[in-house]
Amino acid sequence: MRVKEVAERLGVTADTVRFYTRIRLLNPNTNPHNQYKEYSHADVERLKFVVAARSLGFTVEDISTIIAKAEDHQSPCPTVRQIIEKRLEETERQFQDLIALRARMSAAIAQWEDTPDRVPNGHMICHMIESFAGGFSDDTEK
Amino acid sequence: MRVKEVAERLGVTADTVRFYTRIRLLNPNTNPHNQYKEYSHADVERLKFVVAARSLGFTVEDISTIIAKAEDHQSPCPTVRQIIEKRLEETERQFQDLIALRARMSAAIAQWEDTPDRVPNGHMICHMIESFAGGFSDDTEK
DNA sequence: ATTGACCTATGTCTAAGACATAGGTGTAGC
DNA sequence: GCTACACCTATGTCTTAGACATAGGTCAAT
Numbered sequence: 299m300r301v302k303e304v305a306e307r308l309g310v311t312a313d314t315v316r317f318y319t320r321i322r323l324l325n326p327n328t329n330p331h332n333q334y335k336e337y338s339h340a341d342v343e344r345l346k347f348v349v350a351a352r353s354l355g356f357t358v359e360d361i362s363t364i365i366a367k368a369e370d371h372q373s374p375c376p377t378v379r380q381i382i383e384k385r386l387e388e389t390e391r392q393f394q395d396l397i398a399l400r401a402r403m404s405a406a407i408a409q410w411e412d413t414p415d416r417v418p419n420g421h422m423i424c425h426m427i428e429s430f431a432g433g434f435s436d437d438t439e440k
Numbered sequence: 441m442r443v444k445e446v447a448e449r450l451g452v453t454a455d456t457v458r459f460y461t462r463i464r465l466l467n468p469n470t471n472p473h474n475q476y477k478e479y480s481h482a483d484v485e486r487l488k489f490v491v492a493a494r495s496l497g498f499t500v501e502d503i504s505t506i507i508a509k510a511e512d513h514q515s516p517c518p519t520v521r522q523i524i525e526k527r528l529e530e531t532e533r534q535f536q537d538l539i540a541l542r543a544r545m546s547a548a549i550a551q552w553e554d555t556p557d558r559v560p561n562g563h564m565i566c567h568m569i570e571s572f573a574g575g576f577s578d579d580t581e582k
Numbered sequence: 583a584t585t586g587a588c589c590t591a592t593g594t595c596t597a598a599g600a601c602a603t604a605g606g607t608g609t610a611g612c
Numbered sequence: 613g614c615t616a617c618a619c620c621t622a623t624g625t626c627t628t629a630g631a632c633a634t635a636g637g638t639c640a641a642t
Contacts, residue, residue: 501597
């Protein structure tokens with residue numbers, strides 16, 4: 299199978315499969331004539347694993363580590379448990395950040411609802427943003 | 441003022457200020473002797489705007505656009521309104537994605553709670569991930 | 583043999599800084 | 613004046629996970 303067929307089968311783009319191949323996460327045979335890659339059943343299985351792990355929040359580097367351990371006949375499970383808990387914490391942080399960002403955006407939009415547009419006056423760039431953010435920080439002197 | 445002082449005053453890293461300077465979002469004077477940048481009061485004001493806008497979800501490119509409009513004596517307000525609504529939609533999408541991801545991660549962790557670690561058996565890489573993800577997709581034949 | 587639609591590999595690009603490196607500054611001690 | 617030495621600087625490179633652009637290959641219909 300060539301790259302596009304593999305990609306469609308697993309619901310990812312051909313570029314994604316090419317990317318995984320480029321970083322040697324997949325190692326299909328190469329036709330020496332035209333450099334086309336030929337993906338075997340084993341390659342597809344492996345890709346399936348990669349896609350599943352990605353969908354669980356593992357980074358590509360995480361996945362390389364996990365596969366390397368498995369190929370070395372070590373159980374990757376402890377690593378997997380450890381990584382996913384770290385990723386879950388990160389996700390939680392992103393989540394909080396995103397909630398805060400959304401709140402700021404919504405508040406700004408609400409506050410601007412009845413704010414008239416204004417032409418810049420030389421000491422402000424955009425009064426909406428500047429007045430929304432307030433003093434924002436120190437500015438004692440030059 | 442030099443880069444570090446400016447950065448500390450606004451609660452960002454010196455690298456951030458250097459980055460904005462590199463892309464000409466800030467244009468401090470340069471000491472021709474050692475290439476050190478000297479930030480004026482006006483530079484600090486401008487950075488303050490950039491930091492405020494970033495915290496509202498504007499990208500650096502958005503901000504460049506806004507500033508360019510303002511310097512051209514056009515009101516940036518319509519642009520600002522338009523951009524922030526787009527960004528808010530994006531944020532909403534990310535938010536949904538993040539919720540789904542978090543749910544998958546939590547479910548996986550819960551399911552693995554009492555799952556024993558296992559050594560790879562040759563046709564699986566990590567039974568936890570593979571069984572969590574299920575068949576995941578088609579796999580008709582080579 | 584040629585066309586044309588579709589496919590391929592490879593190189594480059596992205597956002598927003600972080601990090602590494604080599605060199606400059608400035609104060610303290612001599 | 614000179615030297616340490618801690619701290620600072622500018623610049624170049626690296627990061628993620630692919631997307632996009634380009635040049636060239638494949639293959640069925642003509």
